[in-house]
Amino acid sequence: DQMATVIDGKAVAQTIRSEIAEEVRALSQKYGKVPGLAVVIVGNRKDSQSYVGMKRKACAELGIKSFDIDLPEQVSESDLIKQVHQLNVNPDVHGILVQLPLPKHINEEKVLSEISLGKDVDGFHPLNIGKLAMKDRDPLFLPCTPKVMLLKFSFMLSCNVDFILCCHTSYSFTLATCKKACIELLSRSGVSIKGKKAVVVGRSNIVGLPASLLLLKADATVTIVHSRTTQPESIIREADIVIAAAGQPMMIKGSWIKPGAAVIDVGTNAVDDPTKKSGYRLVGDVDFEEASKVAGWITPVPGGVGPMTVTMLLHNTLEGAKRCFEKNH
Numbered sequence: 001d002q003m004a005t006v007i008d009g010k011a012v013a014q015t016i017r018s019e020i021a022e023e024v025r026a027l028s029q030k031y032g033k034v035p036g037l038a039v040v041i042v043g044n045r046k047d048s049q050s051y052v053g054m055k056r057k058a059c060a061e062l063g064i065k066s067f068d069i070d071l072p073e074q075v076s077e078s079d080l081i082k083q084v085h086q087l088n089v090n091p092d093v094h095g096i097l098v099q100l101p102l103p104k105h106i107n108e109e110k111v112l113s114e115i116s117l118g119k120d121v122d123g124f125h126p127l128n129i130g131k132l133a134m135k136d137r138d139p140l141f142l143p144c145t146p147k148v149m150l151l152k153f154s155f156m157l158s159c160n161v162d163f164i165l166c167c168h169t170s171y172s173f174t175l176a177t178c179k180k181a182c183i184e185l186l187s188r189s190g191v192s193i194k195g196k197k198a199v200v201v202g203r204s205n206i207v208g209l210p211a212s213l214l215l216l217k218a219d220a221t222v223t224i225v226h227s228r229t230t231q232p233e234s235i236i237r238e239a240d241i242v243i244a245a246a247g248q249p250m251m252i253k254g255s256w257i258k259p260g261a262a263v264i265d266v267g268t269n270a271v272d273d274p275t276k277k278s279g280y281r282l283v284g285d286v287d288f289e290e291a292s293k294v295a296g297w298i299t300p301v302p303g304g305v306g307p308m309t310v311t312m313l314l315h316n317t318l319e320g321a322k323r324c325f326e327k328n329h
């Protein structure tokens with residue numbers, strides 16, 4: 001008796017990826033150049049290596065040139081920053097991503113601030129985040145995971161294809177376009193984020209905070225729930241839109257969800273599972289089994305937000321390359 005529409009992130013990601021590949025081919029014909037993404041990894045954390053591997057593989061599949069910078073755990077902060085500076089001036093690199101977390105001896109904030117604004121495809125530069133927070137300002141790039149959210153909402157209304165086209169034919173700022181396309185499509189379908197009650201669970205720099213800023217820009221009334229919030233369930237129960245990004249396995253129960261709400265589950269948590277060969281399985285922050293009986297829309301884990309995030313990174317890289325090719329043409 002599942003009530004919710006389950007959003008297939010993998011399928012949507014596949015559609016968008018083929019669109020990006022098409023655009024990459026067109027750019028290569030027009031300019032004789034392809035977009036380039038530099039993925040920098042420090043040390044050998046297993047999870048980071050697996051994320052970086054996915055990003056590099058996706059680049060190869062789409063015809064985006066991948067620049068692989070693998071640095072040892074002991075690399076000094078100044079050597080890492082030197083690498084970033086080299087990538088900043090490399091004309092074949094249009095996007096720079098430094099995989100987080102960095103080892104303790106390196107100041108993450110300092111490194112991220114050194115990435116050229118025009119190549120900040122993760123959208124983590126303080127100036128990009130600052131613009132996201134301000135009225136009537138648009139960042140050059142939207143952080144990838146929150147950007148997924150906008151696409152998901154348009155998908156819920158089965159307008160994803162139109163939306164993707166709008167998004168890809170844009171040569172201006174990503175947010176301006178996404179926002180415009182998304183809001184327009186939503187309102188055309190008689191549904192809107194505008195005026196909706198949205199609750200974001202989590203306030204991290206990479207997911208929770210930018211997601212709430214983005215919803216605010218889209219005129220939702222936003223509440224942020226975090227680890228010090230008392231009675232989160234009563235706040236979440238009010239929400240038309242729930243973004244779960246707390247990193248707490250199955251924390252959000254079915255009884256916490258307002259019937260018909262849209263639930264985007266960002267959480268990716270490994271829990272022990274002896275029946276699996278690997279010994280673990282991935283679960284979200286939402287109890288899917290329960291919540292899917294109550295929600296209107298829900299994203300599964302895995303196969304929801306995850307594959308879309310990588311795709312948004314590739315989309316941001318494409319946008320960066322387009323801006324660069326246009327300017328130098």
Ligand code: NDP
Nearest residue numbers: 202203204207226227228245246247266267268305306309
């Ligand atoms: P962080 O650990 O950086 O942040 C977690 C946030 O959740 C914090 O703001 C914390 O509050 C809050 N929180 C923790 N416990 C609770 C609780 N019991 N109730 C309410 N709030 C709580 O995680 P990230 O933002 O980096 O990631 C969140 C999740 O999303 C993780 O599972 C991660 O794996 C996943 N993720 C998935 C991605 C994808 O593409 N699918 C991309 C990035 C992350 P406080 O600030 O008070 O500490």
